[in-house]
Amino acid sequence: LTVTLPYSKEPFGVPANLYIIGTMNTADRSVEALDTALRRRFQFEEIKPDPDQITKNGKLKYVGESDQKIELSKLLETINERIEFLLDRDHQIGHSYFMSVSNEKELMTVFQKNIIPLLQEYFFGDYGKIGLVLGAGFVESEKSDGRKILANFSDDLRNSFEERVIYSLVQFTDDDKGTSSFLQALNKLI
Numbered sequence: 001l002t003v004t005l006p007y008s009k010e011p012f013g014v015p016a017n018l019y020i021i022g023t024m025n026t027a028d029r030s031v032e033a034l035d036t037a038l039r040r041r042f043q044f045e046e047i048k049p050d051p052d053q054i055t056k057n058g059k060l061k062y063v064g065e066s067d068q069k070i071e072l073s074k075l076l077e078t079i080n081e082r083i084e085f086l087l088d089r090d091h092q093i094g095h096s097y098f099m100s101v102s103n104e105k106e107l108m109t110v111f112q113k114n115i116i117p118l119l120q121e122y123f124f125g126d127y128g129k130i131g132l133v134l135g136a137g138f139v140e141s142e143k144s145d146g147r148k149i150l151a152n153f154s155d156d157l158r159n160s161f162e163e164r165v166i167y168s169l170v171q172f173t174d175d176d177k178g179t180s181s182f183l184q185a186l187n188k189l190i
Contacts, residue, residue: 051076053095059102064183070190072098072107078190079115082133083122091122108172108182111138116169127167137185141165 002013022038038044051073055061062069073095080092097114101107116130116138123129131139144164170185172178 048089049076049080049092049094051080051095054098058095058099060098060107063104063107063186068183068187070183070186072101075186075190079133083119086129086132087122093118104179104183105174108174108179111182112172127169128165130169131167135185135189137181137188138170139167140170141167 002011004010005012020042022042054073054076055071058072060072062071064070076093076095076098083091083093093115097110098107101110116134119130119133127139128141131141142165144161144166150158150161170181172182172185
């Protein structure tokens with residue numbers, strides 16, 4: 001099929017053997033108008049996260065010591081089950097994050113630079129929900145002492161914050177001790 005371009009009046013066509021393949025994350029709502037326009041004009045095929053790809057084609061299949069080995073495909077399945085339960089299936093994490101990981105330190109970097117920031121965005125910084133996905137090894141909690149922090153204003157209002165729990169992310173260092181702590185956190189996740 002050939003069309004005439006409106007300004008130059010030149011013919012334009014695409015060969016029949018040319019396929020245009022684009023990718024789009026369904027969780028990215030900032031391009032919703034573009035997504036709608038593309039859906040009207042092209043065929044879409046959903047490609048779900050495939051943890052088996054990590055086992056088949058990933059550089060690293062397991063992490064940890066022989067007595068506490070963690071299978072990366074199982075790790076991804078667990079995270080995605082929790083995300084789907086708390087949000088929806090469109091926010092699941094893809095297997096591509098794990099494909100090029102070749103050691104435990106690289107996996108730790110993927111968590112720190114990719115997975116945790118993505119979860120922070122998904123849950124709007126609600127570290128309690130991030131803790132429900134990743135577990136106590138990644139998110140710490142402490143009971144706040146609202147009476148000492150808040151101004152002397154209204155006892156009723158201050159009392160309502162007294163039992164509040166404050167969450168924070170566990171920071172792993174890039175040394176053997178940090179890697180060991182990270183592996184322990186992964187064991188708690190599973």
